[in-house]
Amino acid sequence: MTSHVIVEADGGSRGNPGPAGYGAVVLDSDGQVLAERKESLGVVTNNVAEYNGLIAGLTAAAELGASTVDVRMDSKLVVEQMSGRWKIKHADMQPLAERAKELAAGFSRVKYEWIPRAQNSRADRLANEAMDAATGKPAAGRPSAAAKTGKPKLPTRKPDRATTAWTGAQGTPTRLFLLRHGQTEMSALRRYSGRGDVPLTELGQAQAAAAAKRLAAISDLVVDGEAVPIISSPLTRTKQTAQAVADALGGRVETHPGLIETDFGEWEGLTFAEAADRDPELHRSWLGDSSVPPPGGESFDVVHRRVRKARDELIAEHGGRTLVLVSHVTPIKTLLRMGLDAGPQLLFRLHLDLASLSIVEFYPDGNASVRLVNDTSHLA
Numbered sequence: 001m002t003s004h005v006i007v008e009a010d011g012g013s014r015g016n017p018g019p020a021g022y023g024a025v026v027l028d029s030d031g032q033v034l035a036e037r038k039e040s041l042g043v044v045t046n047n048v049a050e051y052n053g054l055i056a057g058l059t060a061a062a063e064l065g066a067s068t069v070d071v072r073m074d075s076k077l078v079v080e081q082m083s084g085r086w087k088i089k090h091a092d093m094q095p096l097a098e099r100a101k102e103l104a105a106g107f108s109r110v111k112y113e114w115i116p117r118a119q120n121s122r123a124d125r126l127a128n129e130a131m132d133a134a135t136g137k138p139a140a141g142r143p144s145a146a147a148k149t150g151k152p153k154l155p156t157r158k159p160d161r162a163t164t165a166w167t168g169a170q171g172t173p174t175r176l177f178l179l180r181h182g183q184t185e186m187s188a189l190r191r192y193s194g195r196g197d198v199p200l201t202e203l204g205q206a207q208a209a210a211a212a213k214r215l216a217a218i219s220d221l222v223v224d225g226e227a228v229p230i231i232s233s234p235l236t237r238t239k240q241t242a243q244a245v246a247d248a249l250g251g252r253v254e255t256h257p258g259l260i261e262t263d264f265g266e267w268e269g270l271t272f273a274e275a276a277d278r279d280p281e282l283h284r285s286w287l288g289d290s291s292v293p294p295p296g297g298e299s300f301d302v303v304h305r306r307v308r309k310a311r312d313e314l315i316a317e318h319g320g321r322t323l324v325l326v327s328h329v330t331p332i333k334t335l336l337r338m339g340l341d342a343g344p345q346l347l348f349r350l351h352l353d354l355a356s357l358s359i360v361e362f363y364p365d366g367n368a369s370v371r372l373v374n375d376t377s378h379l380a
């Protein structure tokens with residue numbers, strides 16, 4: 001009998017909904033593995049799979065006679081709901097959450113902790129083996145756990161996302177909806193606007209509302225009654241735009257500093273002509289060389305490295321999911337450039353309107369797919 005254990009649980013769905021599975025690991029206080037569970041679930045959503053991973057982990061902990069449990073998962077939704085901080089709105093989630101609560105009530109204490117995906121590798125491996133089995137792929141020689149039962153029956157859904165098998169890409173992509181902020185006074189006057197923290201104009205607020213209405217009509221952005229993550233640059237104009245989206249989807253806004261606009265340095269607030277008159281040679285070089293920074297500012301090469309790091313961090317935390325990123329013209333161009341595997345000249349040749357929508361997908365095997373660029377049909 002072990003009095004205290006750690007449960008690491010994970011679940012996933014290739015398509016969301018799609019072929020799904022879960023994995024759970026029970027460890028003692030020294031990190032020794034006491035039990036492992038995994039199972040294929042058929043066609044369900046990520047959140048259904050995550051809850052089943054939790055249920056399997058708690059069941060295994062009870063079988064070991066544990067009295068206290070620390071649950072660690074990379075699903076913020078499950079952790080927040082089981083901790084009582086978020087409501088459980090979706091009907092599919094409610095019976096699973098009730099089953100998990102019943103199991104948790106059998107221990108003297110259960111503590112829930114969110115961890116980054118990179119720290120949940122054991123359960124993630126098991127979940128992927130289960131998903132491999134669900135899709136008919138060999139699971140690296142490990143036996144299937146399909147014989148394990150004892151879970152609630154699960155609703156299934158038909159996948160509604162078009163496949164991209166013809167591209168040769170492997171795995172479930174992280175899909176990024178890229179929304180540029182609405183109009184500000186600086187953009188209306190066509191002035192360089194980087195780190196200056198200006199709010200939306202009245203028109204900018206209307207543009208944000210129109211974009212939010214467009215996104216609210218996309219079924220992929222609300223899964224099991226919960227909005228996908230909405231992540232914004234920390235500047236006011238993007239946070240206002242992101243909040244309009246969050247209000248429409250029923251979600252909440254997070255920020256990431258890597259999504260902030262280019263630092264234009266001493267050119268901040270100047271028009272194109274004013275910057276060219278002030279520093280003619282430098283401005284001319286800057287327009288053709290991504291390594292050249294504005295005076296006291298940030299080169300596009302520096303922005304590229306910053307945005308790549310932000311993208312990698314977001315994929316590490318939310319890999320295989322859909323995200324809404326609300327940002328600025330240069331970071332969005334940079335993400336599209338990465339998706340196209342294009343050179344820096346794209347930055348000078350691609351136009352992005354205010355409140356425009358673009359979509360790019362990044363696959364775990366390194367492939368990418370740009371699906372939409374500069375769509376403003378919602379502003380018509």
